[in-house]
Amino acid sequence: MTELQAGEGAQAVGIARPRARPRRNRDVLIALIAFIVLAALPMIFSSKLLLDFVIRCAAYGLFATSLNLLVGYTGLISFGHGMFFGLGAYGFGLMMQKTGVPVPVAFVATLAITFVVAAVIGAICVRLKEIYFAFVTLAFQMLIHSTILSWVSLTGGDQGLRGGIPRPPFLGIDLSNHHHLYIAACALLVLGLLLMRQIAQSPFGYTLRMIRDNATRASFVGIDVWRAKLTIFVLAALFASTGGIIMALFVSGAYPEFAYWTISGEGIFINMLGGVTTFLGPMVGTVLLLILNDTVTRLTEYHGIVLGIVILFFAIGLRKGLMDFVVEWAAQRRGKAEERAP
Amino acid sequence: MKRTRTTGVSRRSTLALMGAGAATIAMPWVARAQAKTIKIGMPTILSGRVAQLGTSSRNAVMLEVEKVNAAGGLAGRQIEMVIRDSKGQPQEAARISRELVNTDGCELLIDAEASSGAFAVHEVARDLGVFCIHTNSETSSLTADPKQHIPNAFRTARQGVHDSIVGGSYAAGIAKAKGLKKWATCSPDYAYGRDTTGEFTLYLKRFAPDVEIISDSWPKLFQPDYTEVVTKILQAKPQALYSCLWGGDLTSYIDQANIYALFTQMEVFAVNMADYTALTVVKNLPKGIHSGNRYIKTYPGTPENAAWGDAYKAKYNEYPTNWSWENATAIMLIAEASKKANSADGKKIAEVLRGLTIKCPFGADGTVTMRGEDQTLIGYAIGWGTTIPQEPYVPEVKAGDWKTILELEAEWKKSKGYT
Numbered sequence: 001m002t003e004l005q006a007g008e009g010a011q012a013v014g015i016a017r018p019r020a021r022p023r024r025n026r027d028v029l030i031a032l033i034a035f036i037v038l039a040a041l042p043m044i045f046s047s048k049l050l051l052d053f054v055i056r057c058a059a060y061g062l063f064a065t066s067l068n069l070l071v072g073y074t075g076l077i078s079f080g081h082g083m084f085f086g087l088g089a090y091g092f093g094l095m096m097q098k099t100g101v102p103v104p105v106a107f108v109a110t111l112a113i114t115f116v117v118a119a120v121i122g123a124i125c126v127r128l129k130e131i132y133f134a135f136v137t138l139a140f141q142m143l144i145h146s147t148i149l150s151w152v153s154l155t156g157g158d159q160g161l162r163g164g165i166p167r168p169p170f171l172g173i174d175l176s177n178h179h180h181l182y183i184a185a186c187a188l189l190v191l192g193l194l195l196m197r198q199i200a201q202s203p204f205g206y207t208l209r210m211i212r213d214n215a216t217r218a219s220f221v222g223i224d225v226w227r228a229k230l231t232i233f234v235l236a237a238l239f240a241s242t243g244g245i246i247m248a249l250f251v252s253g254a255y256p257e258f259a260y261w262t263i264s265g266e267g268i269f270i271n272m273l274g275g276v277t278t279f280l281g282p283m284v285g286t287v288l289l290l291i292l293n294d295t296v297t298r299l300t301e302y303h304g305i306v307l308g309i310v311i312l313f314f315a316i317g318l319r320k321g322l323m324d325f326v327v328e329w330a331a332q333r334r335g336k337a338e339e340r341a342p
Numbered sequence: 343m344k345r346t347r348t349t350g351v352s353r354r355s356t357l358a359l360m361g362a363g364a365a366t367i368a369m370p371w372v373a374r375a376q377a378k379t380i381k382i383g384m385p386t387i388l389s390g391r392v393a394q395l396g397t398s399s400r401n402a403v404m405l406e407v408e409k410v411n412a413a414g415g416l417a418g419r420q421i422e423m424v425i426r427d428s429k430g431q432p433q434e435a436a437r438i439s440r441e442l443v444n445t446d447g448c449e450l451l452i453d454a455e456a457s458s459g460a461f462a463v464h465e466v467a468r469d470l471g472v473f474c475i476h477t478n479s480e481t482s483s484l485t486a487d488p489k490q491h492i493p494n495a496f497r498t499a500r501q502g503v504h505d506s507i508v509g510g511s512y513a514a515g516i517a518k519a520k521g522l523k524k525w526a527t528c529s530p531d532y533a534y535g536r537d538t539t540g541e542f543t544l545y546l547k548r549f550a551p552d553v554e555i556i557s558d559s560w561p562k563l564f565q566p567d568y569t570e571v572v573t574k575i576l577q578a579k580p581q582a583l584y585s586c587l588w589g590g591d592l593t594s595y596i597d598q599a600n601i602y603a604l605f606t607q608m609e610v611f612a613v614n615m616a617d618y619t620a621l622t623v624v625k626n627l628p629k630g631i632h633s634g635n636r637y638i639k640t641y642p643g644t645p646e647n648a649a650w651g652d653a654y655k656a657k658y659n660e661y662p663t664n665w666s667w668e669n670a671t672a673i674m675l676i677a678e679a680s681k682k683a684n685s686a687d688g689k690k691i692a693e694v695l696r697g698l699t700i701k702c703p704f705g706a707d708g709t710v711t712m713r714g715e716d717q718t719l720i721g722y723a724i725g726w727g728t729t730i731p732q733e734p735y736v737p738e739v740k741a742g743d744w745k746t747i748l749e750l751e752a753e754w755k756k757s758k759g760y761t
Contacts, residue, residue, distance in 0.1 A: 047444075047445065048440070048444035048445065049441055049444060049445040052437060052440055052441065052444070056437065149532065152533065152536075157532070157533040157536075158457060158458060158532045158533045158534075159457055159458050159461055159481060159483075159533050160432060160458040160461055160462070162461050162483070162487075162489075162490065163487075163489045163490060164465050164468055176469075178469075247433060250433075250436070251432065251433050251436040251462050251465060252436075252465040252468070252469065253432070253436075253461060253462055253465055255432040255433070255458045255461075255462065256458070257431050257432055257433065257458070258433070294437075294441075297426060297427055297429075297434075297438070298426065301388040301389055301427045302389075303389070303427070303429075304389060
C-alpha cells in the first residue's frame, strides 16, 4: 500500500464514524417516505392489480435482497436460499392451520423455526467455499423439498397446504382484508429493507465485505470468519422466511414449489438483473422481473424465450445488473461534469 | 451546471415512468367499459412438460365456445376467453386468476390447472367469490373434503376415487376368472400415483380378497429410464401388474418394458393407457393391456361422441385428450345453466348448476350430472377394456356401474371422515 492510499484509508475511517448516525437517520427517513408513498398508492390508483403486484414485490424483494446479503456482500453464492422462503411459507401456514395462534405469534414462531434450521444448515454449509458451498446449499434445499413432498400427513405432499390459511384479526388488523394485507406487506418490506440496510452499513457489514474480498486476511486481522458467515447466513434466512410468509398470505396456502430450486434460481436471476453492488439492486431486479414476467406471460406463451434473451442481454451485453450499470453511468457523468467544471 | 443536468434527466424519466404506469393501470378500465361480451378467465399450463394439458384443454374449450357463441352466447352475451399460462406454478396460478378477475374483468373462471395449482385457484375463488369450475384436477379431496367446499366452485374433472372403484372391481373380475393372485404395482412417486394406487389395491382386494401385492415400484415423475423398475418387476414374477403412469412416462415405460417382453409374461392394468396421448405415441402398442377409458371416441359408442372426437380432430389435427372432454363439459354445463337461469351472472349460474343434468356426449347414458351436495361431476362415461395396436385401440369397453360407484364412494367418504 502506498502512503497516499494509506492516508486515504485513514481519512475514510475517520469520516465514517461521525457520519454513521446521520446516514442511519437518512435511511429511516427514506424508509418512512417509501412506506407513506406505498400506503397512499391504493388511494390514488384503485387498481387491484397494483396491490397484488406490490405484495408480490414485497415477498420476492425481501427474498432477493436477503440473498444479496450472501451473494453480494459476503461472496457466498447460495443456490439453496429458496428453502427458507418455503420454510417461512410452510411454517406460518401450518402454524395458522393447526394451532390457531394469533398471527404475530405464528410470525415470530416461524422466524424462530427458521432461525434454528438455518443455524444447523448454515453451521455445515459455511465451512465450505465457492462451488462446494453452492452445491451443499442446493442439496439441503432438495432435502427440504423432498421432505415436504413425502411428509404428506403434515404438508399435504405435492398438493400443498389445502383449505386456505386462517387469519384471525389482531390489533384491528384483518389480513383476510386485501387492503390490510397490502399495508402489512408494505410495512414488512420497508422494515425488512431498512434492517438489512443497517446490517449492510454496520461494521459487521464491512466485515462481510472484507471476508468476501479476502477471507484469509480477515482471519489474520482476528475476525472469526466462520461465525460471521454463519451469522449472515441465519440473518438472511430470516428475511427470506419473511418473504415466504408474505407469499403464503398472498396465495392463502403453501406449495412445494416455494421450496424448489427454481425459486432460488429466480433469486439469483433477480440479483443478476438488478445488480449486486448496490443495496437496492435486488429490489429493482424484483420489480423488473415481475413486470417482465407479468407482461410477457400476458402476451405470449413463449415467455421462456423472452426471459432467456433478457438474461443473455444482461449477462453478455451489460455484463452487470441494471443498478450497477446506472450507478457507473451516473459516476461517469459526474466525473465528466466535474472535469468540465471550472 | 452539473446538478441541473442530472435533475433534468431524472425528472424527465420519472414523468415518463409515471405516464407509462398510469397508462398501464388505466387500460383495464378502458377495456371494461366496452364490455358487452362476457369474459371467462382460464389459467392453465401452456409451457413445460405438461403443456399438452393446457393446449388440449384450450382446444376443447374453444371448440365449445364457438358453438355457444354461434347460438347467441350466454344470455345474449358473446363469450370471450382469456387464457393464460401459469407454467405449472401455484403462485402464478393464483396471481393470474386474481388478475383475470380483478383486472381483465373476467366474470367466470375455468380452472384448468393440475394438482397444487387447482388448490391455489380454489383459494382465489374462495377469496373473491368468483364462479369457478375446476376442469383438470382429479384429486378427490378437492370436492369431497367439506373443508374445501365453497358454493361458487365446481368440478367437471373425473375423480380419483371413481376410477379406483371401477378399476378395482374390473381387475378383480379378471383376477378371479384367470386366477391372478400375485400382483405388482408400478406408479409415479407423487400424491396422485400413491393415492390412486392405494385406492385401486384397496378395491381390488375388496372384490378379490385373495389377491396379494408382492412388489411395488415408485419411479420418479418424468423419469427417463425404467430399466431398473422393469427388471425388479420381472424378478418378482407377478401374475399381474397395475400402473397409473401417464402421458410420456407411460409411453417410455411401455417402450422399455417391450424390450424385456414384459407384456407377454403378465396381465397389465394401466389405467391411463386408453388416452390418445399414450395410444398414438407408443411405438409397438402391445395387445391386451387393460386400461380405463380416459378419452376415446369409440366409448361411449354413440354417434354424438364420435362426431365430437372427429370435429376436434378435424379442427386441430390431433385427437382430444382426457383433459379435453373435461373442459368441453364445463362449457356445456355453463351454457345450459345460463340458458336455464336466463343470465350470465356467476351466482345465478351456480344456483342452477347444482344438481343440473345435461345431455352430453361424454355421459355414460348420454347425460352427465353436476351433483348438488359436493358440486362435482357424476354420470360420465367410465369403464375398462383391452387394447389392440391399431384404431380403435380399445374396441370393447366394459362400463362401470354408477350405482356401485356411488355406494362405494359414499362409504369411502365416511371412512375419510368427510361425511
